[in-house]
Amino acid sequence: MKKIFYLISKRQRILYEVIPFIALIILSKYFVHRFSLEFISLNSIFSGIIGANVFLMGFLLNGVLSDYKESEKLPGELSAMIATMSDEMEIMCRSKKSQIPLEAMKHLLLLSLSIRDWFFKREETDSVLRRITSLNGYFLSFEPLTQANFIARLKQEQNSLRKLIIRIHTIRETSFISSGYFIASTTTILLVLGLIFSKIEPFYESYFFVSVVSYLLIYLIFLIKDLDNPFGYSEDISSEDVSLKPLDDVINDIGARISDISAIINHSNSAEVKAQTSAKKTIRPVKARQK
Template structure:
């Protein structure tokens, strides 16, 4: 039995996850700062602040920004998918109602109920509460019910074609989400970004700076920016990571949840007569 829609609304990413994320970054920065202070006090900071090291720092920042721009483009595409799924569900709901409007003696209640279950299944799947196989079973059941309801229309029927077309678009959006969930940005670029960041932080620890306060300050600021960018890149690369406790920047499901609410309202009202 599907859980109420209010549960899904309450499951949206709270601000505490962002605070926890900043806390983890701060802890990492504190460890690096303490290591820098220790190395400075021991006199082991033997590297000079050479132009080559500055070039390494700038190239690392450029690489991180390059990767960030790539994952941002995919993230912006992902932001549109819940709204497109909601549009398909709403169009199916309205056009099923048209069947009853054209033929008042025909009932589409079963199709409306199947559509409501499918909408809830999509949401549960995005929240990682059901498997992809369970979602596809709900899709197949809904497709059969919608097709059965459309058979009462006189042939040829544009309405029947639109119903099946909306279902096809919905399936393509589900497949697109599945691809996004199972695909990461170019792995070798990730490795290069992590390696460059590690080398920069290691270099900063052993770089000689006259004042201990200055050395710790610059170590903290630069490492914070680099670690923040690394986490943000990984987070944006999984825009549907609702079940991941470390995920802070997932796409909004508001449009989809409102569409499911409308579906339930239609089903409760007995829209098919």
């Protein structure tokens, strides 16, 4: 239940941020009217400026939405790469009953947890890239256990994973609409000030028009800014972030695989020890009779 309320409040966070601005604008409009400070008359030019600003923000919103929809695919692609590497390691574990692929899977699990912390900015990008590079030592140990084409496939997934991490880092740290966002923000501020000092009769209608137009413009500004970073998990003010559920599912899946394979390898090792012990017991009497 708490999670549902948290998701609702997270989705409505922009609304909660906009409401104080609207209240301040309405209060300012009241005092401006009370002291007869309204000196701007509404005309077609003013309406045209509002329409041009809405068009500009619609253009910016369309751009960030396309980038946002593209970014939605990245956690799923990243999770698929990790899962593919885990599949190859699991095959080696089950076929060779070796501890080396199992240790590699444990490292892959730590890497997945590290990537999740990295999304929340609890870990540096360089640290994640070093963990990806450290897979090379395990790949070198795989040479006696499998064919070269399997290792080449793991290397390919490793390379794709590294590229994806760098790509997400670039999207997260770079604002692609800084100039357009600045123009839209300054124009919105000027238009809101113009609405506050504009003369609209009757006066009670001015409350409606000023509040609705201001709400539309300010909400679009906050929405564009929020969508510009689809990976803002570490920011309390961010509400529109892409889902990390595919990564969480892969982490749980790898953990379950490690438990199953560990049990299989331990059972296999214990069976081999028993077989060796029984073989020694049968060999000793034969040696005694030979003496």
